[in-house]
Amino acid sequence: xxxxxxxxxxxxxxxxxxxxxxxxxxxxxxxxxxxxxxxxxxxxxxxxxxxxxxxxxxxxxxxxxxxxxxxxxxxxxxxxxxxxxxxxxxxxxxxxxxxxxxxxxxxxxxxxx
Amino acid sequence: xxxxxxxxxxxxxxxxxxxxxxxxxxxxxxxxxxxxxxxxxxxxxxxxxxxxxxxxxxxxxxxxxxxxxxxxxxxxxxxxxxxxxxxxxxxxxxxxxxxxxxxxxxxxxxxxxx
Numbered sequence: 144x145x146x147x148x149x150x151x152x153x154x155x156x157x158x159x160x161x162x163x164x165x166x167x168x169x170x171x172x173x174x175x176x177x178x179x180x181x182x183x184x185x186x187x188x189x190x191x192x193x194x195x196x197x198x199x200x201x202x203x204x205x206x207x208x209x210x211x212x213x214x215x216x217x218x219x220x221x222x223x224x225x226x227x228x229x230x231x232x233x234x235x236x237x238x239x240x241x242x243x244x245x246x247x248x249x250x251x252x253x254x255x256x
Numbered sequence: 257x258x259x260x261x262x263x264x265x266x267x268x269x270x271x272x273x274x275x276x277x278x279x280x281x282x283x284x285x286x287x288x289x290x291x292x293x294x295x296x297x298x299x300x301x302x303x304x305x306x307x308x309x310x311x312x313x314x315x316x317x318x319x320x321x322x323x324x325x326x327x328x329x330x331x332x333x334x335x336x337x338x339x340x341x342x343x344x345x346x347x348x349x350x351x352x353x354x355x356x357x358x359x360x361x362x363x364x365x366x367x368x369x370x
Contacts, residue, residue, distance in 0.1 A: 151296070175355045186260070186346050186361030187299070194356070231299070235355040241287060242314060244355055246299040
């Protein structure tokens with residue numbers, strides 16, 4: 144079993160829809176949770192970062208962590224065609240350093256105009 | 257503002273050939289990383305350099321070597337390429353090696369070994 148599981152999609156939604164992207168994990172030591180966005184043929188770029196549990200909002204994006212269920216989510220409100228990309232979740236334990244970040248396989252999202 | 261620059265962008269190698277992937281960053285970052293990305297596998301760390309003068313193995317180091325040439329440059333070498341090394345390779349850098357600092361990725365090198 145992988146430490147981090149992520150549905151690969153693809154997920155197709157109409158423009159303006161609310162998108163929910165999710166990851167589950169098995170390592171209870173994970174405390175740092177990240178979402179990266181990767182456009183086709185580009186490198187990943189950090190979208191949002193949270194520490195421990197709770198929600199974090201940044202514009203149209205909300206990251207949610209439920210440590211009791213070992214489940215994290217990224218919500219995108221009012222989705223736009225420019226949001227079409229692959230979204231990677233990533234996580235790490237405290238003290239592990241960046242070299243200990245574990246990435247999900249990514250969910251491909253397509254927002255249709 | 258270039259960020260992290262990787263060369264080449266594409267490469268086809270024959271089995272047994274060698275090559276070096278180059279990476280340079282202009283953000284004065286201390287830490288640099290090499291990842292490979294394969295379908296269904298996510299990003300996997302090959303090697304990293306926490307600071308100039310140090311390198312360490314990551315999750316999948318076999319078949320690779322690295323050199324931290326200076327603070328800016330971190331190269332990845334395949335001594336004898338194998339088809340299993342067909343992948344997309346990403347270089348990344350961060351200010352520190354701590355997970356709460358943002359890592360910046362290059363645009364990737366698409367390598368095919370035939």
